[in-house]
Amino acid sequence: MNILVIGTGYVGSTTAMVFAELGWQVTGLDTDAHKIKQLEQGLLHFYEPGLEALLRKHIQSGQIKFTTNKDLAIQSNDLIFICVGTPSRPDGSADMRYVKQVAEDIGQKMNGYKLVITKSTVPVGTQEQITAWIGAAQEQPYPFDVASNPEFLREGKAVLDALNPDRIIIGSNSKRATNLLQSLYQSVKCPVVITTPRTAELIKYASNAFLANKISFINELARLCDAIDVNVKEVSNGMGLDPRIGASFLQAGIGYGGSCFPKDVSALILTAKQNSIELSVLEKVVQVNQTQHAYLIDKTRERLGSLANKKIAILGLAFKPDTDDIREAPALRVIESLLSEQAQIMLYDPVAVLPNSAAYKAVTECSQLEEALQDADAVLMCTEWPIFRKIDWAQMKAVMNQPNVFDGRNMLDAQDMRALGYFYQGIGF
Numbered sequence: 001m002n003i004l005v006i007g008t009g010y011v012g013s014t015t016a017m018v019f020a021e022l023g024w025q026v027t028g029l030d031t032d033a034h035k036i037k038q039l040e041q042g043l044l045h046f047y048e049p050g051l052e053a054l055l056r057k058h059i060q061s062g063q064i065k066f067t068t069n070k071d072l073a074i075q076s077n078d079l080i081f082i083c084v085g086t087p088s089r090p091d092g093s094a095d096m097r098y099v100k101q102v103a104e105d106i107g108q109k110m111n112g113y114k115l116v117i118t119k120s121t122v123p124v125g126t127q128e129q130i131t132a133w134i135g136a137a138q139e140q141p142y143p144f145d146v147a148s149n150p151e152f153l154r155e156g157k158a159v160l161d162a163l164n165p166d167r168i169i170i171g172s173n174s175k176r177a178t179n180l181l182q183s184l185y186q187s188v189k190c191p192v193v194i195t196t197p198r199t200a201e202l203i204k205y206a207s208n209a210f211l212a213n214k215i216s217f218i219n220e221l222a223r224l225c226d227a228i229d230v231n232v233k234e235v236s237n238g239m240g241l242d243p244r245i246g247a248s249f250l251q252a253g254i255g256y257g258g259s260c261f262p263k264d265v266s267a268l269i270l271t272a273k274q275n276s277i278e279l280s281v282l283e284k285v286v287q288v289n290q291t292q293h294a295y296l297i298d299k300t301r302e303r304l305g306s307l308a309n310k311k312i313a314i315l316g317l318a319f320k321p322d323t324d325d326i327r328e329a330p331a332l333r334v335i336e337s338l339l340s341e342q343a344q345i346m347l348y349d350p351v352a353v354l355p356n357s358a359a360y361k362a363v364t365e366c367s368q369l370e371e372a373l374q375d376a377d378a379v380l381m382c383t384e385w386p387i388f389r390k391i392d393w394a395q396m397k398a399v400m401n402q403p404n405v406f407d408g409r410n411m412l413d414a415q416d417m418r419a420l421g422y423f424y425q426g427i428g429f
């Protein structure tokens with residue numbers, strides 16, 4: 001089977017590389033000629049551990065190639081994965097214009113049976129829409145199917161997740177499409193759920209929303225833990241041992257970010273509203289997440305008083321470790337809040353950088369961690385990069401103006417920090 005992946009962004013690049021690794025012949029298509037040129041040279045335009053190595057391996061093996069020639073690409077491949085972006089509109093709905101464009105291109109250019117599959121998170125009902133768009137654009141009535149096969153990979157662990165999924169969801173109304181997708185994944189060992197396209201589309205949203213729910217639950221509970229002198233980390237450990245609850249996604253902090261959780265939770269709430277259903281639990285999940293960064297700032301202000309002209313070191317900008325992605329990163333909200341209080345910000349992240357925007361002009365981005373801590377009145381930990389655990393805090397105490405550490409990711413050992421003479425405050429302990 002020849003596979004075409006349309007859109008070489010995060011999901012598209014990973015999908016393309018993983019299918020090549022599974023032994024299929026893959027073509028990556030994008031309208032961005034610069035991106036395609038870079039990919040052809042073995043270079044990724046984002047940071048993802050292990051992915052560039054796979055890219056180079058399969059350029060060499062000849063399993064993967066890239067193109068901007070959409071007519072030829074559509075005509076010479078039978079399985080077409082749509083991996084173009086679905087950015088959020090101001091009302092939280094997904095902007096489907098790129099998906100529509102791709103569906104129309106496929107309809108116009110197809111020259112025989114095509115199986116078209118969505119991998120990116122798309123609103124419930126998209127499979128039906130794509131079917132209608134392709135049908136309306138067709139110049140000849142070639143047969144085609146449209147299926148949903150959502151992707152559950154995490155940034156920073158994309159290769160691992162995509163090669164070892166917990167489950168494969170196939171949303172399809174056609175036996176032919178289901179069989180093709182099953183043979184595509186034949187070498188992957190995990191449960192396969194075969195269902196309707198609508199169900200598959202909702203499984204993706206519901207999974208992300210449930211995980212966001214767990215995070216906001218523990219984050220709100222952490223506020224209570226602080227008030228009643230209980231350690232939230234121990235609460236999470238104790239709860240997580242119950243297999244019905246599970247230990248993951250119970251790490252309290254300054255909230256979730258990234259390209260998925262915030263967007264998907266809002267989109268699901270909107271879908272519910274459009275169907276006259278209120279997802280009130282999820283509305284609270286969003287509310288807790290939007291205020292969680294402020295909790296860290298409140299703690300800092302309680303200790304330092306006015307933050308005006310205080311030198312604050314921010315460690316970590318990316319929405320989580322092992323990525324340079326700053327979309328919806330809680331660190332951005334922390335920075336914006338501190339700027340509004342006229343604090344002096346020294347920022348260090350091993351990979352991520354601030355957008356080139358006037359809004360962040362007053363922030364000093366440091367290339368060395370020590371430079372960020374120099375004369376700091378407080379350190380705010382915003383991303384749990386593993387290298388931050390290895391900081392020599394005894395030495396840093398001499399570098400800082402005041403030994404205050406506010407750990408927005410609960411990543412340091414409170415006892416050790418306090419033993420070194422730091423004022424240390426986590427989220428919920």
Ligand code: UDX
Pocket residue numbers: 151152153154155156208211215248249250251252253254255256257258259260261319320
């Ligand atoms: C998520 C889903 O995990 C993945 O299945 C889906 O396909 C895309 O969305 P991702 O956004 O890459 O993946 O990151 P994830 O590791 O899930 O973390 C999301 C956010 O939640 C991060 O900001 C992270 O810091 C935060 N988080 C996670 C917590 O605050 N506490 C936790 O216990 C876990």
